[in-house]
Amino acid sequence: MAVVGKHGKRYLEASEPAEPRPGQWGSFEELVEWSGMLEDRPPVATGETGVDHYIVQPFQLLSIYPRAYLYPRFINDTVADRFIEIASKQLSRSGLALRKGEKMTEQEDVRTSSGTFLGVKDPLLAFAEEKIARVTGIPSGYMEPYNVLRYENGQHYYSHLDAFPEKDYGPQNSQRIATVLLYLTSVEEGGETVFLLEGAKGLERLPTIDYKKCDTGIKYKPRKGDALLFWDIMPTGRLDQRALHGGCPVIQGTKWAATKWIRNRCMRPSCIDKGVVE
Ligand SMILES: O=C(O)CCC(=O)C(=O)O
Numbered sequence: 001m002a003v004v005g006k007h008g009k010r011y012l013e014a015s016e017p018a019e020p021r022p023g024q025w026g027s028f029e030e031l032v033e034w035s036g037m038l039e040d041r042p043p044v045a046t047g048e049t050g051v052d053h054y055i056v057q058p059f060q061l062l063s064i065y066p067r068a069y070l071y072p073r074f075i076n077d078t079v080a081d082r083f084i085e086i087a088s089k090q091l092s093r094s095g096l097a098l099r100k101g102e103k104m105t106e107q108e109d110v111r112t113s114s115g116t117f118l119g120v121k122d123p124l125l126a127f128a129e130e131k132i133a134r135v136t137g138i139p140s141g142y143m144e145p146y147n148v149l150r151y152e153n154g155q156h157y158y159s160h161l162d163a164f165p166e167k168d169y170g171p172q173n174s175q176r177i178a179t180v181l182l183y184l185t186s187v188e189e190g191g192e193t194v195f196l197l198e199g200a201k202g203l204e205r206l207p208t209i210d211y212k213k214c215d216t217g218i219k220y221k222p223r224k225g226d227a228l229l230f231w232d233i234m235p236t237g238r239l240d241q242r243a244l245h246g247g248c249p250v251i252q253g254t255k256w257a258a259t260k261w262i263r264n265r266c267m268r269p270s271c272i273d274k275g276v277v278e
Helices: 028-035 077-088 123-136 269-273
Strands: 002-004 010-012 060-063 068-071 114-118 146-151 157-160 176-183 193-195 218-220 227-231 245-247 250-252 255-263
Touching: 060 218, 077 114, 077 123, 077 146, 077 176, 077 255, 123 176, 123 227, 123 255
Parallel strands: none
Antiparallel strands: 002 010, 060 068, 068 227, 114 146, 146 255, 157 245, 176 227, 176 255, 193 218, 193 245
16 A cells, blocks of 8 residues: 655555566566556557557656657567677678768778668567567658667767758758667677767757767667667757767777667558558
C-alpha cells in the first residue's frame, strides 16, 4: 500500500516491494509484470497496422534542443554481436557526402572510422529495424540501410549534420529527418557522441564552436545495446542545426555502432505496395 504524505508525495509502506531500479530487475517483461500494468491495462484492439502487445521500452529524454532520446537496452547482446559479426567481414574506410565543389582529400580527416552498409536480410537486424520503426512511428520503408561503424584508438567523426542543407548540397529528392544510433559495444574511454549546440540557446555558440572538439554541449558515453534517437528537423519541418553531432575520439577500447538514417520519403517497395507513399 502506498501512503500519500505531505505535499502529495507518495511513500511506500514496508510491506510493498521497493521500486526496482535500473539494473535490479531481471528483464523489462518482469518490470511490466511488477508494475501491474498488464492486468490493469491489457492491450486493446488495434487498427489494421498496429500490434497486439505492448513493447516495453523505457526511454529518457536527453534534450529538447535538439530532440534526443536515449533508449536503454534497446537491443540485447546477441543482436549487437550479430551486427559486428556480419559487418566485420566487409569493412572499408568510412566515406562522406561531399558538399558542392568539395574534394574527398579535403575531407579525409573528418571521419576516420571504418564502416559498411548492411540491409536487413539477417532476421536479427530486421528485428532491430522493426523496433526502430515502432518506437519512432516511421515505417522501415523510410529508412536507409544500416551504416555500421568501427572506431579504433584515436578514430573520430568530427561534428556534422546528417541532413543535407540545400545551400551546401543542392536540392534534395528526400531529406534525412531523424537518426538512430545503436551502440554495439561499450567503450572504456572516449568515443562519446557529442552535441556541441545542445540547449535552448545552443545556437548562440555556433560562431565559436570547434567542430573537432567535444568540449561543449552534451555527450553520451556508448553503452552496449543502448539506442540514441535524435531528430534532424524541428517540428516546423526545417533542419535543426542543433542536431549537429560527432563521434569523439576513442581513447581506450573499440567502438562499434550502427547508424540508421530515416528519411521523409519512402525508399522501398514496402510502402509503395501499401499505398502509403508521400
Ligand atoms: O559515432 C558516433 O557517435 C556518431 C556517428 C555519426 O555521427 C553518424 O553516423 O552520423
